[in-house]
Amino acid sequence: GAGVSQSPSNKVTEKGKDVELRCDPISGHTALYWYRQSLGQGLEFLIYFQGNSAPDKSGLPSDRFSAERTGGSVSTLTIQRTQQEDSAVYLCASKYREGRMYNEQFFGPGTRLTVL
Amino acid sequence: AQSVSQHNHHVILSEAASLELGCNYSYGGTVNLFWYVQYPGQHLQLLLKYFSGDPLVKGIKGFEAEFIKSKFSFNLRKPSVQWSDTAEYFCAVNAAPGGSYIPTFGRGTSLIVHP
Numbered sequence: 001g002a003g004v005s006q007s008p009s010n011k012v013t014e015k016g017k018d019v020e021l022r023c024d025p026i027s028g029h030t031a032l033y034w035y036r037q038s039l040g041q042g043l044e045f046l047i048y049f050q051g052n053s054a055p056d057k058s059g060l061p062s063d064r065f066s067a068e069r070t071g072g073s074v075s076t077l078t079i080q081r082t083q084q085e086d087s088a089v090y091l092c093a094s095k096y097r098e099g100r101m102y103n104e105q106f107f108g109p110g111t112r113l114t115v116l
Numbered sequence: 117a118q119s120v121s122q123h124n125h126h127v128i129l130s131e132a133a134s135l136e137l138g139c140n141y142s143y144g145g146t147v148n149l150f151w152y153v154q155y156p157g158q159h160l161q162l163l164l165k166y167f168s169g170d171p172l173v174k175g176i177k178g179f180e181a182e183f184i185k186s187k188f189s190f191n192l193r194k195p196s197v198q199w200s201d202t203a204e205y206f207c208a209v210n211a212a213p214g215g216s217y218i219p220t221f222g223r224g225t226s227l228i229v230h231p
Contacts, residue, residue, distance in 0.1 A: 004159075033218065042223035043206065056218060091160070104150065105219060107160035 002026065004108035006092050012114045013082055021077040021111045025094030032075050033105065034067060037089040046090075049075060082115045089113070118143040118211040122222035129197055130230050137192040137225050139181075139207035149190040150208040150219065151181055160206065166190065177201070199231045 005024045013019050025032050034046040045059040049069045060066070064082075069075040079086055089112050093105040123138045141147060151163040164175025171183040181192045190207060204226050208219040 035221075043221040045218060045220070048218050093160075104162045104165055107152075109159040 004092055004094050004106050006090075006108040006111050008111055009109065010112045010114075012116065014116050015084060016081055018078065018080045019082055019113065021079075021090050021113070023075045023077070023092030023094075023108060025073065025075070025092070026106055027073075029094035029096055029106070030072065031095040032069060033093045033095070034075070034077050035091040035093065037091055037110065043091065046077070079113075082113075084115045087113055087115045118147075118209050118220050120207050120209050120220050120222040122205075122207055122225050124225045125223065126226045126228075128228045128230070131199055132196045133229075135192070135194040135197045135201070135227070137205055137207075137227070139190045139192065139222060140188050141190065141207075141209045141211075141220075142188060143209065143211040145211055148210040149181075149183060150210075151175065151179070151190075151192050152206045152208060152221075154204040154206070154224075156203065163192070163205070197227075197229050199229050201227060202229045203227060 004026055007022045011019055030051055032049040035043040036046055037043050047054055047060055047067050048056045051072050052069050064080045067075060067077045089110040091110045092108045095103050095105050119142045121140045148167040150165045152160045153163045154160045163179055164173050164181055166173045166183045174180045179192060179194050181190050183190050204224050206224045207222040210219050
């Protein structure tokens with residue numbers, strides 16, 4: 001079946017502009033995660049959804065970052081007033097169900113964001 | 117809180133060499149452990165996982181990892197690497213109770229295999 005998809009694959013924007021990144025998880029996966037991958041920094045957790053609610057937003061780096069999920073499916077990560085340090089690859093992952101630790105995450109291809 | 121350390125950030129090997137990538141975690145309770153791989157230009161995918169039972173776990177493409185609870189380690193191994201194993205490797209841990217169901221990832225190890 002279809003995997004996790006993300007759009008756009010690449011986004012170049014000017015400093016100060018707002019951007020929206022989209023994630024379509026695997027159908028039926030109730031848990032959804034956003035990570036940020038910077039060169040040499042590994043994966044930085046941003047936010048996690050269980051259904052449409054976000055029990056853990058602890059990783060969001062500032063109030064310029066927000067995310068929502070609707071219909072228990074598509075999620076959008078919004079970055080307002082982008083800064084150059086926001087440049088990174090933003091990864092989305094979904095998992096069948098939270099609370100079962102051994103379930104693996106399935107990752108999307110990521111959105112490469114470049115802020116000029 | 118759970119954390120993961122990958123001590124080797126960059127590894128360069130020749131084909132047919134043996135590979136061992138270190139992964140240590142800090143958490144005293146029950147853990148589930150994962151290795152993910154990211155080939156150049158591709159998305160992260162699961163290589164193998166441990167959740168219970170035999171501490172020696174076999175994954176895809178000839179990889180294996182051994183969970184040693186006393187050492188808080190989950191090192192990845194492969195007896196003979198191939199050029200196609202060139203990739204970024206990430207160790208991750210889920211921990212409970214008291215930990216987080218959100219997997220914590222290590223910083224990753226970049227492996228380059230020369231033909």
